[in-house]
Amino acid sequence: xxxxxxxxxxxxxxxxxxxxxxxxxxxxxxxxxxxxxxxxxxxxxxxxxxxxxxxxxxxxxxxxxxxxxxxxxxxxxxxxxxxxxxxxxxxxxxxxxxxxxxxxxxxxxxxxxxxxxxxxxxxxxxxxxxxxxxxxxxxxxxxxxxxxxxxxxxxxxxxxxxxxxxxxxxxxxxxxxxxxxxxxxxxxxxxxxxxxxx
Amino acid sequence: xxxxxxxxxxxxxxxxxxxxxxxxxxxxxxxxxxxxxxxxxxxxxxxxxxxxxxxxxxxxxxxxxxxxxxxxxxxxxxxxxxxxxxxxxxxxxxxxxxxxxxxxxxxxxxxxxxxxxxxxxxxxxxxxxxxxxxxxxxxxxxxxxxxxxxxxxxxxxxxxxxxxxxxxxxxxxxxxxxxxxxxxxxxxxxxxxxxxxxxxxxxxxxxxxxxxxxxxxxxxxxxxxxxxxxxxxxxxxxxxxxxxxxxxxxxxxxxxxxxxxxxxxxxxxxxxxxxxxxxxxxxxxxxxxxxxxxxxxxxxxxxxxxxxxxxxxxxxxxxxxxxxxxxxxxxxxxxxxxxxxxxxxxxxxxxxxxxxxxxxxxxxxxxxxxxxxxxxxxxxxxxxxxxxxxxxxxxxxxxxxxxxxxxxxxxxxxxxxxxxxxxxxxxxxx
Numbered sequence: 359x360x361x362x363x364x365x366x367x368x369x370x371x372x373x374x375x376x377x378x379x380x381x382x383x384x385x386x387x388x389x390x391x392x393x394x395x396x397x398x399x400x401x402x403x404x405x406x407x408x409x410x411x412x413x414x415x416x417x418x419x420x421x422x423x424x425x426x427x428x429x430x431x432x433x434x435x436x437x438x439x440x441x442x443x444x445x446x447x448x449x450x451x452x453x454x455x456x457x458x459x460x461x462x463x464x465x466x467x468x469x470x471x472x473x474x475x476x477x478x479x480x481x482x483x484x485x486x487x488x489x490x491x492x493x494x495x496x497x498x499x500x501x502x503x504x505x506x507x508x509x510x511x512x513x514x515x516x517x518x519x520x521x522x523x524x525x526x527x528x529x530x531x532x533x534x535x536x537x538x539x540x541x542x543x544x545x546x547x548x549x550x551x552x553x554x555x556x
Numbered sequence: 557x558x559x560x561x562x563x564x565x566x567x568x569x570x571x572x573x574x575x576x577x578x579x580x581x582x583x584x585x586x587x588x589x590x591x592x593x594x595x596x597x598x599x600x601x602x603x604x605x606x607x608x609x610x611x612x613x614x615x616x617x618x619x620x621x622x623x624x625x626x627x628x629x630x631x632x633x634x635x636x637x638x639x640x641x642x643x644x645x646x647x648x649x650x651x652x653x654x655x656x657x658x659x660x661x662x663x664x665x666x667x668x669x670x671x672x673x674x675x676x677x678x679x680x681x682x683x684x685x686x687x688x689x690x691x692x693x694x695x696x697x698x699x700x701x702x703x704x705x706x707x708x709x710x711x712x713x714x715x716x717x718x719x720x721x722x723x724x725x726x727x728x729x730x731x732x733x734x735x736x737x738x739x740x741x742x743x744x745x746x747x748x749x750x751x752x753x754x755x756x757x758x759x760x761x762x763x764x765x766x767x768x769x770x771x772x773x774x775x776x777x778x779x780x781x782x783x784x785x786x787x788x789x790x791x792x793x794x795x796x797x798x799x800x801x802x803x804x805x806x807x808x809x810x811x812x813x814x815x816x817x818x819x820x821x822x823x824x825x826x827x828x829x830x831x832x833x834x835x836x837x838x839x840x841x842x843x844x845x846x847x848x849x850x851x852x853x854x855x856x857x858x859x860x861x862x863x864x865x866x867x868x869x870x871x872x873x874x875x876x877x878x879x880x881x882x883x884x885x886x887x888x889x890x891x892x893x894x895x896x897x898x899x900x901x902x903x904x905x906x907x908x909x910x911x912x913x914x915x916x917x918x919x920x921x922x923x924x925x926x927x928x929x930x931x932x933x934x935x936x937x938x939x940x941x942x943x944x945x946x947x948x949x950x951x952x953x954x955x956x957x958x959x960x961x962x963x964x965x966x967x968x969x970x971x972x973x974x975x976x977x978x979x980x981x982x983x984x985x986x
Contacts, residue, residue, distance in 0.1 A: 361581060361582065385651065387651070387654060387704065387707055387708065388651070388653065388654060390704075391653075391654055391657065391704065394661070394697075394700060398697075410684045410685060410686050410690060411685075411686050411689065413690075414686060414689045414690040414693040415689075415693070417690075417693040417694060417696070417697065418689070418692065418693035418696055421696075421697055421700065422693060422696030422697055422699070422700070422729070423696075423726075423729075425700060426699055426700055426703060426722060426725070426726060427726065429700070429703050429704070429707065429722065430703070430719070430722040430723070430726065432707075433703075433706075433707055433715065433718065433719050433722070434719070494685040494686045494746060494747075495685070
């Protein structure tokens, strides 16, 4: 067992343990804590696979953004000191069944993939720091339609518009959703009280 | 002297001469970790002492005078020993597991940020290509520990502190990221090592002076970074006059001190980011001196010159970088003891109504600046071009990429500033 597979085992076990603990614990904020462990270890797995950008995005969006908002929401809305979610035995059985079914589907899919040995990281020119996890420039170029992993000289049809347009559409869509949510939240608060604010 | 992980690992590989494969990486990793732990542990030691002395000067109080030798420098050590000896308390109303683990999250987050922060040319533990993105992501985790500490203490003061911190941080992360992007537009890279290297030469090569937008962005970034370290005047989370101690009311001993070690370390981290992005990083800002240091480094790396000279050049670079970042920390301390604390609604107004629009405007301006310059004076910057090296030009298959471009006559230039000849052609057509 070399160092990389040892680290992989550690982080994979942490991910699984965190995920199980999220389901097993009943306090919402404890769930959030275990989710931090789970998502942080997933980010570490991405870093191990030399996918720095995805790992950092995982940390920034899920741990730094979504989870903070979750705990913030719990703190603002909780009536008691520690908000708990009780699950009835029926819910546990149903949830377990659905989970097992999903596990089966994932396992079946993974079994049907022809796994190729990992491609070696591009050899770095001497004296260029930061080539180890060099995913950023290929990512940016494929956004513009230049796929570095394809043979670009073969046929020029592959130089397409890239993913920039879909990405922009999705982000504008998200902005619309945000503004809509803010509008709905404001309208609800205003309507019952006609008292002028000072 | 290439990037340190590689060279140390290679050094131990030759030293062990292939006795046990893999061990050289372990030894190199341990050495890096120990060095970084010392940065993390020693910088709060120095900054807490500095905080006391500066506050003593500014507010006309007595700083430490009795403990230790010159200027009472042993005061921080005495504090540390006192804190270690204190009892580790956990109030009965607290959620003990979350209460005990919250300080570690704060500590791990602010410590891990130093992984990708370069201290000199190539002196970085992880030379990541998207280093700035990673460091911003890691620094954003610190807030989670604070919120959890506030929530799990089982005290209303702590809860209020945690809620304020959450509201403040969720809003201040937006201008922080946008302001950090403004010099990135000028640099065309997210690699902190590359951004630092590009500002070699006279100080007007620093990105702070690259265009008026980066100049304003430097100050906006500094304000936002002060807020993101929850330093006064933005220290609503621990407002001691209203919330007892805020999120750390119930903590004592080592767990309490972990929060403060995390705070001082992240102050140093954000000021270090400011130094690299805006103020030239490890470059001295004196043209001929920087050139000499650069030559010493590159000769040392290539094996032509003595590696000792290159090493010393890097030590000087690390000293310059630490001085710049420490000056940033000093300004933060200065602000803390000069300005009164804001109210929470004022903090939110400052961010959402002023800082976010200002940073969006700066971002837009910085993107348009090179285009405007190119169409008027047909250059993309008003200063002489940064003479520092750019790694991006050495893209392995740049020729293939440029062949695939529709008009393949110009070489591909990876960076957001457009190639000069292309812009000039477009301008003449219009």
